[in-house]
Amino acid sequence: xxxxxxxxxxxxxxxxxxxxxxxxxxxxxxxxxxxxxxxxxxxxxxxxxxxxxxxxxxxxxxxxxxxxxxxxxxxxxxxxxxxxxxxxxxxxxxxxxxxxxxxxxxxxxxxxxxxxxxxxxxxxxxxxxxxxxxxxxxxxxxxxxxxxxxxxxxxxxxxxxxxxxxxxxxxxxxxxxxxxxxxxxxxxxxxxxxxxxxxxxxxxxxxxxxxxxxxxxxxxxxxxxxxxxxxxxxxxxxxxxxxxxxxxxxxx
Amino acid sequence: xxxxxxxxxxxxxxxxxxxxxxxxxxxxxxxxxxxxxxxxxxxxxxxxxxxxxxxxxxxxxxxxxxxxxxxxxxxxxxxxxxxxxxxxxxxxxxxxxxxxxxxxxxxxxxxxxxxxxxxxxxxxxxxxxxxxxxxxxxxxxxxxxxxxxxxxxxxxxxxxxxxxxxxxxxxxxxxxxxxxxxxxxxxxxxxxxxxxxxxxxxxxxxxxxxxxxxxxxxxxxxxxxxxxxxxxxxxxxxxxxxxxxxxxxxxx
Numbered sequence: 001x002x003x004x005x006x007x008x009x010x011x012x013x014x015x016x017x018x019x020x021x022x023x024x025x026x027x028x029x030x031x032x033x034x035x036x037x038x039x040x041x042x043x044x045x046x047x048x049x050x051x052x053x054x055x056x057x058x059x060x061x062x063x064x065x066x067x068x069x070x071x072x073x074x075x076x077x078x079x080x081x082x083x084x085x086x087x088x089x090x091x092x093x094x095x096x097x098x099x100x101x102x103x104x105x106x107x108x109x110x111x112x113x114x115x116x117x118x119x120x121x122x123x124x125x126x127x128x129x130x131x132x133x134x135x136x137x138x139x140x141x142x143x144x145x146x147x148x149x150x151x152x153x154x155x156x157x158x159x160x161x162x163x164x165x166x167x168x169x170x171x172x173x174x175x176x177x178x179x180x181x182x183x184x185x186x187x188x189x190x191x192x193x194x195x196x197x198x199x200x201x202x203x204x205x206x207x208x209x210x211x212x213x214x215x216x217x218x219x220x221x222x223x224x225x226x227x228x229x230x231x232x233x234x235x236x237x238x239x240x241x242x243x244x245x246x247x248x249x250x251x252x
Numbered sequence: 253x254x255x256x257x258x259x260x261x262x263x264x265x266x267x268x269x270x271x272x273x274x275x276x277x278x279x280x281x282x283x284x285x286x287x288x289x290x291x292x293x294x295x296x297x298x299x300x301x302x303x304x305x306x307x308x309x310x311x312x313x314x315x316x317x318x319x320x321x322x323x324x325x326x327x328x329x330x331x332x333x334x335x336x337x338x339x340x341x342x343x344x345x346x347x348x349x350x351x352x353x354x355x356x357x358x359x360x361x362x363x364x365x366x367x368x369x370x371x372x373x374x375x376x377x378x379x380x381x382x383x384x385x386x387x388x389x390x391x392x393x394x395x396x397x398x399x400x401x402x403x404x405x406x407x408x409x410x411x412x413x414x415x416x417x418x419x420x421x422x423x424x425x426x427x428x429x430x431x432x433x434x435x436x437x438x439x440x441x442x443x444x445x446x447x448x449x450x451x452x453x454x455x456x457x458x459x460x461x462x463x464x465x466x467x468x469x470x471x472x473x474x475x476x477x478x479x480x481x482x483x484x485x486x487x488x489x490x491x492x493x494x495x496x497x498x499x500x501x502x503x504x
Contacts, residue, residue, distance in 0.1 A: 013297075015457075016455065016457055016474075017457055017459055017472070018280065018281075018284070018297075019284055019293075019294045019295065019296075019297070020284055020285075020288060020294070020426070020428070020472075020474070021280075021281045021282070021283075021284030021285030021286075021287075021288060021294070022428075022457075022459075022472060023281070023459065024278070024281045025277070025280060025281070026276070028270065028273075028277060028299065029270075029273045029275070029276045029277070030273070031273075032270070032271055032272055032273030033272075033273030034273075035273075036272060036273060041271075042271045042272070042273070043271065043301065044271075044298065044299065044300055044301070044306065045265075045270075045271070045297075045298065045299035046296065046297065046298050046299075047280065047296065047297035047298075047299075048296055049295065049296070050457075054296065076437065076438070076458070076460065077437055077438035077441045078437055078438075078441045078444055078445070078458040079441065079444060079445035079448060079456075080455070080456070080457055080458060109438075112436065113439060116438070116439070116441075116442070117441070117442060118437075118438045118439070118440075118441025118442060119438040119441075121441070122438075137462075153460060153461070153462075155462070174272070176272070176274075184364065185328065185329060185330055185370075186328070186329035186330075186361075186368070186370045186371040186374075187365060187368070187370070188370075189329045189330045189331065189368075189369070189370025189371075189373070190368070190369060190370060192330055192331060193330070193331035196331060203268065203332070204331075204332070205267075205268055205269055205274075205302075205332055206328070206330040206332060207269055207274075207275065208328065208405060209405070210389075210405075210407070220269070220272075220274060222268075222272070
């Protein structure tokens with residue numbers, strides 16, 4: 001018997017810039033994709049303001065009901081970077097200076113004007129936390145129990161994820177395969193439903209688009225079983241062919 | 253005295269494709285920006301799976317504590333489009349066929365093969381709901397009380413937002429102005445904090461970037477008062493000048 005336990009994660013995106021529309025978030029898709037490869041399913045995301053109570057509420061709710069909780073944003077040097085304070089409050093621990101983070105920052109800024117009050121903020125962690133290496137700039141990410149605090153800048157987060165690759169326990173990765181077709185999804189909704197019902201453990205998502213003046217859709221089949229996935233894709237291609245649809249394995 | 257009530261909205265983004273990382277969400281930024289212009293602040297966002305309970309929980313929590321609640325996704329013709337069912341359950345009302353939506357869809361599909369079971373799904377609404385015009389494709393959005401159900405495809409949502417422009421009561425819009433500088437935010441964190449503290453009703457956000465091999469940051473000042481905003485920006489430019497920073501009003 002295979003271990004069919006599903007490992008889940010949640011993400012709290014922290015930042016007024018996302019909620020004002022100023023900044024287009026890229027961390028949700030980036031972290032979701034990375035988690036999928038680790039065999040961990042991103043189950044829910046919350047975007048909250050730079051607000052102590054809002055951050056603490058989201059962190060405490062989501063870390064309790066998921067295997068892992070990630071946050072992005074608010075671990076920089078400025079006054080609006082309050083993630084460490086809010087998460088420490090949520091965890092019920094003090095904020096302390098992490099000696100290794102202090103040393104990393106001292107070294108990183110030694111030719112850049114040295115440490116100052118703002119830069120020293122980035123050595124602050126919830127008491128008992130470990131560091132996540134930052135391969136891009138100085139300030140590290142932070143891990144406390146099942147909570148992972150990552151940067152807001154997507155390139156920096158990418159480096160931190162890279163450092164964590166293979167370090168988190170996960171389950172069987174969710175496999176997916178796509179078939180695209182130049183057909184209105186509303187024409188074949190019945191077919192999709194029928195195939196999903198006939199294949200236990202499969203999910204079929206339908207993602208319509210409008211391109212070159214024509215309607216089409218990509219159909220994404222997901223399963224943790226390779227056999228189920230293959231059988232589902234075969235049925236879908238067969239069904240699309242029978243209906244005379246122009247389809248493309250791999251997606252359009 | 254001006255009316256200083258702050259109107260808030262929340263957004264529930266519905267869809268496995270966002271949580272799997274397959275699709276990069278664009279509706280958060282789009283709806284946030286549009287709400288800002290209406291004088292409504294986007295206060296929180298949740299991204300949830302195509303799951304009845306997850307959708308209903310998010311909708312009921314967020315509609316109770318915000319003036320408006322928007323959802324995106326899951327109102328199409330396929331079996332994974334369950335937003336209307338989940339929201340109706342959350343609202344405690346039945347799902348019914350809306351006669352006007354039925355007529356719109358009948359007309360829209362009359363030269364496209366006519367209505368079928370999947371297409372008819374898009375005429376289903378929570379009992380008592382009104383329609384939001386869809387200027388892009390046939391199926392309308394749906395309003396019930398303070399809950400607005402929008403499409404997942406960003407272009408379609410854009411058309412629905414356009415139809416709602418000026419229809420929602422809001423407060424004073426949050427004004428913002430940006431100054432960019434070729435400086436590490438960690439060098440001027442103290443200045444930013446000092447200026448924000450000296451200007452009640454202002455918020456200063458700091459958004460670092462790395463470009464052309466150099467570090468820089470954009471500083472976004474926000475306030476509902478034009479005077480506060482101007483005074484804050486003046487102080488910031490003065491402070492940056494005194495520190496010898498190369499800065500650009502309007503942002504870099």
